[in-house]
Amino acid sequence: MTTKILALTDALGNLVRFRLMPGNRYDSIEVPPLIDNVEFGGLIADKAFDSNALVAELNERGARIGISQHPARALKLKIDHETYKWRHLIENFFCMLRGHFGMGSERF
Numbered sequence: 001m002t003t004k005i006l007a008l009t010d011a012l013g014n015l016v017r018f019r020l021m022p023g024n025r026y027d028s029i030e031v032p033p034l035i036d037n038v039e040f041g042g043l044i045a046d047k048a049f050d051s052n053a054l055v056a057e058l059n060e061r062g063a064r065i066g067i068s069q070h071p072a073r074a075l076k077l078k079i080d081h082e083t084y085k086w087r088h089l090i091e092n093f094f095c096m097l098r099g100h101f102g103m104g105s106e107r108f
Helices: 027-035 052-061 081-100
Strands: 003-009 015-022 042-045 064-067
Touching: 003 027, 003 081, 015 027, 027 052, 042 081, 052 064, 064 081
Parallel strands: 042 064
Antiparallel strands: 003 015
């Protein structure tokens, strides 16, 4: 059995919250509890988080959307590319975790 870590970091790449979930679960399922009662101006994520429900919630909050779109998305979304450039912060966070716990490049 595998485990996934879903993490929310601030604009400096510091951990705000995380969720552990089974490796066979869709990432987007755990996003609502991850962002519940958290104020933010934008959300940056990869295409695993491209869901209409999440986009609708972000629009309702007035948050910038920096989510890479799934290639099969019928209606393309307007993405804030300047915001998306900061996606490296979450990637850096996971690189730090791997280095800290002596993990290789495998998913954990």
